[in-house]
Structure formats: C-alpha cells, structure tokens
Amino acid sequence: MQRRRVLVVDDDDLTLDILRTILDLEEFDVVTARDGEEALGFLAADRFDIVVLDVMMPGLDGFAVCRRIKGDPQTADVPVILLTAKDRREDIEAGHEAGAEAYLTKPFSPLALIETLNRFGLGRKRS
C-alpha cells in the first residue's frame, strides 16, 4: 500500500515537531513548510493527499494559502485541515469561506486530528 503524503505548514518549530511525530506514527510521509510561500512551492512541485495548515503566519496567512490552493485546479481537490489558535466563530466561518474542509483549534487534540484524517479516507486502517 502506498504511503500517504501530508504537507504540514506552521511557523512554530515545536508544533511542526509534534505534528510530524503524530503523523509519522500514523504512517504518513510528512513534508513541512515554515510559511505560506514555501507551502505553495511544495504544492506546485509535488502531489499531496492532504494539507494541515496553520492560520497565523508571517507573510501569507493560512486563509490566503487555502484560497490559493482551492483556486488552482491542480490542487483544488487536496483537502485542507486548518489548525489554529483562532477559535472564534468568525474565524471558523472565514476558514470555511476560504475553502478548508476541516477546522481544528489549538491546543489541538491528536485523536481529533486522526479522526479527521480518517474522515478523508486517509486513516491507517484503510481497506
């Protein structure tokens, strides 16, 4: 079975490390990007099964990155999970307007993240 590829975008090293550990355990190939521009570069060059995306980043924020992903026919069908400390109702609405498929708040629950991955058919126990 082919391993699934995930792109994780966050400007915080510790968060990246934590996510990499969890996603490694879930048997993903993990690629990390520190900002929106870098992320879009990876997405243009390579195929990913899913993107886990922070919102508050220097330069392009997560909403903008998400809009660019959804606006490009090459990447529009790649699911995006926003993972952010912004937990107000209008933030969540903004996320959905940007086209994100799921919205998780920080501090985040690893189990909820895994469950979300399962929901996109990317869990470890796929048939």
Place this chain on the structure above:
Amino acid sequence: MSLDEAGLDRMQRQLQIFASELNQVMARERERREEAEGALQELKNSYQTMVRTLAMVCEMKDNYTRHHLDRTYQYATALTRRVAPELVEDVRVGYGYLLHDIGKIGIPDAVLNKPGPLDDDEWKVMRTHPLIGYQLVTGIKFLGSAMEVIRSHHERWDGRGYPMGIAGEDIYLPARIFAIIDTFDAMTSDRPYRKGRTVAVAMEEIEKNGGTQFDPDLVDAFIKLCTDLKLVGSDASGLTVVR
C-alpha cells in the same frame, strides 16, 4: 523558540490534552490486549480439551488401555524433560503422546479387544493404526509435529519397525521416546490373558533392546529415570503421577 507567559500557558494546555489522550489510548490498548490474551487462552484450552476428548474416545474403545494414556503421557513427558527439555515446552509433542493410538479408532473391535494373542492377519490389521491415525489428523494444522508421534511410535531404531521402516535419527525424537514408554507400559500392564510383568523384568527387556528396537541413548536415560523414580519393586501400572 522563546516562550512568553502566553506561550507557556498554551503549551501547558496542549500538554494536558496530550497527557489525557495518551491515557485514553493506553487504556484502550490495555483493554484490547486483555481481550486478545483472553481469547488466545480460551483457544488453547479448547485445543487441549479437544485433544483430550479425542484421546479419551480412543481409550474408551480400547479395553486394554485403561489409564495407559495417563501413564504413558506422564512417563514420556518425564523422559522428554530429561533428554530434550525444550520439547516439553512444545504442546504439540504432548498432543502427540496423548493421541499416539488415535488410529485404533479404525481397528475392528474383534481385533482390538481380542481376549488372546493376535494371529498374523490380525497383526496386519493392528499394524495399520499408526497410518490410520496419521491420516485422521492430517489437516488439523495445530497438531503439527504431533502427527509424527502418531505415525512413528512403532518404528524401530534398526529400521525394522512399521509403518515406514525408517531408522535411527530419521525417526522423530519424541516418537523414539514414546516407543520405549509404550513398550514398558504394555509389558507392565495386565492383559486379560496374562499378568503384567514386573518393572525389573520390563526394564531388563528394554535395556536388552537398546540399539536394536530402541535408541540406545534414550534407553540409558530411561533406565536412569526408572532408577531415580525408584520404580523397581513397585507396581508401575499404579503410578500415574510422574513429574
């Protein structure tokens, strides 16, 4: 990364979530493991029961062999422990000892329970029991090497046994062990047409046949076992607990 107070607080809350979810996951795993272990134990018990039931069915059919099964199983296990302790850990060897005569199910009662010595034709029929047994259990995967005990417990060290006439170490070790124990038990047990012989006579007979009928090294170990257990002068057929 530098952590300010708000960062510390965020981190602390994140860690609390991790800790609590780790507990959840571990509890779930523990539960799953206990379930799996329970199921495995149950399965092992079922195998054990199945084998014993099969063996008992066989024993019930064969009037001569009352308690033969218990005795031979225990003597054979005791001898195995001395010569190849690692085989005692293998339940399939024990299954083989218990089921060695399973093929007697296929022997007509008139032959199996004849109240007197068998004639040549009857012996021919009797000698089919290792192969009948082997064929009966072929396909029961978990019995594994037990099948070799069933098939080979009447083979002889010198190759003049049956059903295959194989010799020496080509004969599966537990089958070589069992051949000695089986003969010893047959000699010391009463038959409807004759009294059982004494332990001393039986030991002498086994010793005499080391290198021809039996593996000589195993005969030495067997004699030593009998001596250590102080079997001489006792009624071997009455002994059912040997550890």
